[in-house]
Amino acid sequence: MIQKKVCxxxxxxxxxxxxxxxxxxxxxxxxxxxxxxxxxxxxxxELGDRKxxxxxxxxxxxxxxxxxxxxxxxxxxxxxxxADGTRQATLDKACLLQQEAEQALGxxxxxxxxxxxxxxxxxxxxxxxVQALTRQGWQVIQTSAKTDMGVHTAFQTLAEKMMEVA
Amino acid sequence: MSETSARRELKGTADGSGDSxxxxxxxxxxxxxxxxxxxxxxxxxxxxxxxxxSRVLPLAVGLSSAESHRLQAALLPVVQESIxxxxxxxxxxxxxxxxxxLGPAIRTAVARALSAMVQSLHSVLEQGLSLQGLKWRxxxxxxxxxxxxxxxxxxxxxxxxxxxxIHCRTGLLLQHVLHPAVISRDPDVxxxxxxxxxxxxxxxxxxxxxxxxxxFEAGDLRVWVESGxxxxxxxxxxxxxxxxLRRKLQxxxxxxxxxxxxxxxxxxxxxxxxxxxxFQLEACLETQTIRRRTTPYGFxxxxxxxxxxxxxxxxxxxRETRRWTDYIxxxxxxxxxVLVAAEKQxxxxxxxxxxxxxxxxxxxxxxxxxxxxxxxxxxxEPYPSGVPAFVLERAKAMLAPPETVNLxxxxxxxxxxxxxxxxxxxxxxxxxxxxxxxxRVELETLDDLERRQLDALKQRLEGETVRFQxxxxxxxxxxxxxxxNLGQELARLARLASESGLNAxxxxxxxxxxxxxxxxxxxxxxxxxxxxxxLLESSAGAPLAMTTQGLGSSQPVRVGTSSQDRAWNxxxxxxxxxxxxxxxxxxxx
Numbered sequence: 041m042i043q044k045k046v047c048x049x050x051x052x053x054x055x056x057x058x059x060x061x062x063x064x065x066x067x068x069x070x071x072x073x074x075x076x077x078x079x080x081x082x083x084x085x086e087l088g089d090r091k092x093x094x095x096x097x098x099x100x101x102x103x104x105x106x107x108x109x110x111x112x113x114x115x116x117x118x119x120x121x122x123a124d125g126t127r128q129a130t131l132d133k134a135c136l137l138q139q140e141a142e143q144a145l146g147x148x149x150x151x152x153x154x155x156x157x158x159x160x161x162x163x164x165x166x167x168x169x170v171q172a173l174t175r176q177g178w179q180v181i182q183t184s185a186k187t188d189m190g191v192h193t194a195f196q197t198l199a200e201k202m203m204e205v206a
Numbered sequence: 207m208s209e210t211s212a213r214r215e216l217k218g219t220a221d222g223s224g225d226s227x228x229x230x231x232x233x234x235x236x237x238x239x240x241x242x243x244x245x246x247x248x249x250x251x252x253x254x255x256x257x258x259x260s261r262v263l264p265l266a267v268g269l270s271s272a273e274s275h276r277l278q279a280a281l282l283p284v285v286q287e288s289i290x291x292x293x294x295x296x297x298x299x300x301x302x303x304x305x306x307x308l309g310p311a312i313r314t315a316v317a318r319a320l321s322a323m324v325q326s327l328h329s330v331l332e333q334g335l336s337l338q339g340l341k342w343r344x345x346x347x348x349x350x351x352x353x354x355x356x357x358x359x360x361x362x363x364x365x366x367x368x369x370x371x372i373h374c375r376t377g378l379l380l381q382h383v384l385h386p387a388v389i390s391r392d393p394d395v396x397x398x399x400x401x402x403x404x405x406x407x408x409x410x411x412x413x414x415x416x417x418x419x420x421x422f423e424a425g426d427l428r429v430w431v432e433s434g435x436x437x438x439x440x441x442x443x444x445x446x447x448x449x450x451l452r453r454k455l456q457x458x459x460x461x462x463x464x465x466x467x468x469x470x471x472x473x474x475x476x477x478x479x480x481x482x483x484x485f486q487l488e489a490c491l492e493t494q495t496i497r498r499r500t501t502p503y504g505f506x507x508x509x510x511x512x513x514x515x516x517x518x519x520x521x522x523x524x525r526e527t528r529r530w531t532d533y534i535x536x537x538x539x540x541x542x543x544v545l546v547a548a549e550k551q552x553x554x555x556x557x558x559x560x561x562x563x564x565x566x567x568x569x570x571x572x573x574x575x576x577x578x579x580x581x582x583x584x585x586x587e588p589y590p591s592g593v594p595a596f597v598l599e600r601a602k603a604m605l606a607p608p609e610t611v612n613l614x615x616x617x618x619x620x621x622x623x624x625x626x627x628x629x630x631x632x633x634x635x636x637x638x639x640x641x642x643x644x645x646r647v648e649l650e651t652l653d654d655l656e657r658r659q660l661d662a663l664k665q666r667l668e669g670e671t672v673r674f675q676x677x678x679x680x681x682x683x684x685x686x687x688x689x690x691n692l693g694q695e696l697a698r699l700a701r702l703a704s705e706s707g708l709n710a711x712x713x714x715x716x717x718x719x720x721x722x723x724x725x726x727x728x729x730x731x732x733x734x735x736x737x738x739x740x741l742l743e744s745s746a747g748a749p750l751a752m753t754t755q756g757l758g759s760s761q762p763v764r765v766g767t768s769s770q771d772r773a774w775n776x777x778x779x780x781x782x783x784x785x786x787x788x789x790x791x792x793x794x795x
Contacts, residue, residue: 041476041477041478042474042475042476043376043378043379043394043475043476043477044378044475045376045377045378045398076399076402076403076406077402077406078399078402078406080377080395080398080399080402081395082392082394082395093394095376095377095378095394095395095398097377097398097402109405109406109409111405111408111409112402112405114375114376114405115373115374115375115376115377115378116376117376117474117475
């Protein structure tokens with residue numbers, strides 16, 4: 041079985057933890073996030089006939105009080121950037137975080153999860169902005185932790201990208 | 207290449223310029239070319255190559271094994287698959303091969319299991335009976351853990367419960383071993399979290415590169431981290447481990463880095479190659495418990511007290527039983543006691559029977575036997591015993607015999623002997639047969655005292671002779687005292703006869719000598735008897751039946767004709783007759 045470390049990155053309250061909890065059954069409480077700044081879960085997956093174990097590091101969302109501890113990114117085989125479609129600022133933050141992650145990790149696979157797609161009518165993020173990102177080669181997936189939409193796809197896509205690299 | 211062929215080559219080169227180069231080459235490099243050709247040939251020929259490899263293979267395998275476990279790891283899937291195929295093809299081959307080792311292996315396993323069980327049992331027994339053990343038992347019930355586990359936790363000095371080999375860069379778990387008694391929850395997540403904590407500490411306190419969190423603890427749980435450049439060994443330890451364990455962890459991580467350096471550097475998520483490190487990890491799973499050499503005093507004290515109590519109880523119980531048996535034996539043997547029932551109920555003894563008042567009282571026997579009197583409930587009914595001694599005793603008490611009487615009892619017959627007053631004899635004759643236990647009364651050898659006196663008196667009186675002057679009824683002088691004595695004796699005779707219920711009659715006979723005529727003699731003898739009667743009547747002073755009779759010279763006291771003989775025959779004598787009085791029993795001794 042192949043293990044891969046993946047990180048969840050994003051601004052505060054973009055729904056990273058909700059996405060993870062949709063994806064895995066967590067053994068640790070969320071208070072780790074605010075104390076240590078990270079909560080780790082595991083998710084076994086199957087890609088065709090290959091078995092994969094994702095070790096998901098859910099990093100505390102960056103806000104004005106707490107920055108993402110970039111050291112937690114170390115050794116990641118990939119990461120999921122999470123932005124809140126209803127807040128443009130979170131997308132901007134995701135872009136900044138992507139640059140930082142690229143610095144720390146180099147070119148590793150990542151996907152952008154544009155969360156809260158159940159509230160699409162309230163979105164600040166314009167479709168143009170999203171298209172601009174896809175043109176840059178970003179893999180953008182619209183997700184909703186509320187309806188489960190796109191959650192599995194986001195992780196599956198990242199897993200496949202990572203395995204391609206491997 | 208041989209020397210002749212080299213010369214041939216040289217000759218060929220001289221024939222033409224094109225061939226000259228080849229010839230030169232042949233001259234210069236001929237031997238090497240030949241060697242290379244042979245080498246090429248060996249490499250191309252699988253048979254030859256196999257021969258070469260087979261020559262160095264054992265050495266190579268040995269070297270590889272000494273250096274690291276990589277060869278084993280590489281061969282592992284092949285060996286596993288081969289075994290798998292072999293079993294599928296013909297299971298008997300492997301079964302036969304394993305047969306010689308299966309027996310010893312099973313025996314070893316069973317012995318180990320038994321040893322562990324005995325050890326566990328010993329521990330449980332040792333701890334189970336002490337005060338501490340009771341506390342732990344309560345804890346086991348409260349927490350729902352097995353008692354043996356609670357004992358182990360309390361007697362544990364330390365136990366390495368888990369060892370994790372973690373890839374430093376990714377925080378991914380490379381290898382993980384754990385103690386059989388421990389349950390692990392998602393070690394790969396724990397590995398990630400431990401790495402995160404390392405990062406957290408490093409970031410938060412600006413630690414320099416290479417500085418890591420080496421240990422942390424919570425309660426009796428300790429986490430020791432031994433980091434290498436690529437991987438870290440994390441030991442989860444319960445209790446207080448010795449520093450030796452740290453050294454062991456260091457050596458292990460060093461060894462792992464040495465053997466798997468390349469794999470660690472190139473790690474991309476496939477941890478299977480690190481399976482070989484599990485040997486080293488398992489070596490770190492140490493356990494050390496407290497060897498309690500001290501005896502659990504509480505247990506021994508309790509056991510001692512219990513044994514002492516048992517001993518004392520047995521001692522007193524046996525003693526009590528023996529005393530009771532002794533008492534019962536005494537009761538059975540004691541004359542005059544008839545034991546009817548003896549039993550023990552609820553710690554009390556009940557005894558009942560018959561008791562002759564003349565016998566020893568059962569309470570005396572009870573005292574002698576030592577049985578506690580307040581534990582015995584007795585009920586004794588009085589009864590007259592047939593024991594000869596008691597019958598005799600009873601007869602003596604009832605008859606109150608005078609000292610001159612001897613009483614004896616045998617075979618139901620009460621014998622009375624000796625001398626007793628007539629009145630007592632009469633009473634005894636009447637009552638003796640009513641003495642309980644007496645069937646017959648034998649009085650043949652018992653003399654009547656009064657009768658004996660009467661007889662003696664009678665004999666004495668009848669032996670007396672009152673002498674008279676010749677041819678007259680005048681007494682010879684000097685016999686007044688005799689007459690007075692006779693009178694007194696007769697008075698006594700009258701009294702004794704009266705007391706004995708007898709009638710006494712005194713016959714007075716007058717006698718003469720043979721001189722003179724028979725008629726005269728008869729007359730004189732009559733006179734002499736009558737004279738004496740008168741004298742005695744006046745002297746005795748008591749009414750006494752007296753008769754007189756003259757016998758002449760028919761009964762001389764001295765036969766002869768001398769004057770002295772004749773003087774003795776001039777006399778009077780007495781004969782006393784005693785006959786039963788009115789109302790007296792005829793059956794007198």
